[in-house]
Amino acid sequence: MASLHFLVIDGYRRDGREGLVAAGATSAGKLYERMLLGCHPDATVDILYPADPGAALPHGAALAAYDGIAWTGSSLTVYDGDDPAVHPQVEFAHAAFEAGVPSFGSCWAAQIAVVAAGGRCAANPRGREMGIARKIALTDDGRAHPLYLGKPRVFDAFISHEDEITHLPSGALNLAGNAFSSVQAVCVTHRRGTFWAVQYHPEYDLHELARLTYARRERLTGMGFFADVEAACDYVNTLETLHQNPSRRDLAWRLGIDEDIMNEDVRQAEVRNWIEHLVLPRKRA
Numbered sequence: 001m002a003s004l005h006f007l008v009i010d011g012y013r014r015d016g017r018e019g020l021v022a023a024g025a026t027s028a029g030k031l032y033e034r035m036l037l038g039c040h041p042d043a044t045v046d047i048l049y050p051a052d053p054g055a056a057l058p059h060g061a062a063l064a065a066y067d068g069i070a071w072t073g074s075s076l077t078v079y080d081g082d083d084p085a086v087h088p089q090v091e092f093a094h095a096a097f098e099a100g101v102p103s104f105g106s107c108w109a110a111q112i113a114v115v116a117a118g119g120r121c122a123a124n125p126r127g128r129e130m131g132i133a134r135k136i137a138l139t140d141d142g143r144a145h146p147l148y149l150g151k152p153r154v155f156d157a158f159i160s161h162e163d164e165i166t167h168l169p170s171g172a173l174n175l176a177g178n179a180f181s182s183v184q185a186v187c188v189t190h191r192r193g194t195f196w197a198v199q200y201h202p203e204y205d206l207h208e209l210a211r212l213t214y215a216r217r218e219r220l221t222g223m224g225f226f227a228d229v230e231a232a233c234d235y236v237n238t239l240e241t242l243h244q245n246p247s248r249r250d251l252a253w254r255l256g257i258d259e260d261i262m263n264e265d266v267r268q269a270e271v272r273n274w275i276e277h278l279v280l281p282r283k284r285a
Contacts, residue, residue: 004043004279007058007066007101008032009092011074011108013051013085023215025208028072035203036070038264039272050092051076051085057092064099068279071105071112073201077163078111079121090116093195100192102278104271107161110186110197117190119169124162128223129180131209132257133159133200136184142175145187146277147196150269155260157200157267158209164199185270194278202268206243206261210236 010017010029017027026034029047036045046066049055051074058066076086093116096103103113111121137154165183168174175185181199188195204212213220217232226232242251246262259266 004040004067004275004283005065006036006043006045007063007069008036008045008047009069009071009089009105010047010049011051011072011076011089011112012049013076014049016051016075017049020212020215023211025211025215028074028203031203031208032070032072035268035271039268039275050088053084055088057088057095059095060099063095064101066101067283068275069096069101069103071103071109071197072203073106073160074108076108077123078108078115079163094191097191097193097195100282102193102274102282103195103197104274104278105195105197106201106203107159107199109195110183110199111163111165113188113195113197114165114167114169114172114186117169117172117188117195119165119172119188120167121163122166124164124181126180128162128220128225129159130220130225131159131213132255132261133157133178133180133184136176136178136200138176139174141173141187142185145173145175147175147185147187147270147273149273149277151266152260155266156257157198157202157260158204159200160212161199196270196274196278198270202271205264206239210239210243213239 008029012028021027033045036043050057080086089112093112134156135154138148142148164181171189173187174183177184185198214236217229221229221232238251242248
């Protein structure tokens with residue numbers, strides 16, 4: 001069988017990507033490419049940036065030729081219909097559903113999938129969920145769904161978002177939630193396609209969370225996550241130290257994290273399940 005060919009949709013604007021890279025983070029598209037190649041080293045990956053003015057997106061046979069589409073997070077707001085960086089991404093999600101190409105993604109991806117199929121999102125009245133989402137619990141649908149094979153029924157995950165899914169469209173399932181956001185994962189079946197998406201970020205590791213926190217340290221301090229910027233930088237340094245020294249049980253205890261976060265096989269089980277249960281069967285058909 002020929003190797004898998006993935007399309008990664010990086011949802012950030014250019015300035016957003018540049019801000020992350022300036023803080024030492026990996027751009028969202030490159031981070032997703034790394035994760036996909038970790039799952040299937042012989043795959044090929046194209047990265048597109050639909051939020052950039054004049055970006056050309058595949059359609060018709062060129063779109064249908066991809067084995068899967070992976071969507072990154074974004075600093076955009078999906079319900080801002082006047083934002084010219086948002087509309088092309090919603091329209092491309094429509095095209096992906098029509099083409100029947102299976103999609104997977106994080107955060108922004110879940111919101112895009114729901115809105116493109118007729119659902120709704122809004123600002124979360126609780127504010128920002130940041131760093132590590134606690135006690136994400138599978139719903140009855142989630143416990144029966146192949147997205148979560150090999151995953152604990154309750155787990156923690158990397159996260160960063162202020163918006164949330166408020167209304168699921170017809171043909172969608174809520175697969176997981178927690179006290180902060182009742183919808184933490186969705187399966188959206190629409191037109192000819194299926195989109196599995198999570199509100200959290202399996203593509204992150206401790207280093208990437210550290211760099212994201214550093215990039216937004218002043219804003220997060222203003223939101224009350226840290227007493228001051230120095231405390232934010234101390235948190236960043238702790239994350240980086242544990243990333244470099246994963247045997248530091250004292251730091252893992254202080255941060256309140258375990259194998260949900262530290263074990264890549266657990267953290268990225270959803271991505272591997274998507275490939276195994278949606279991408280590969282379509283490839284073989």
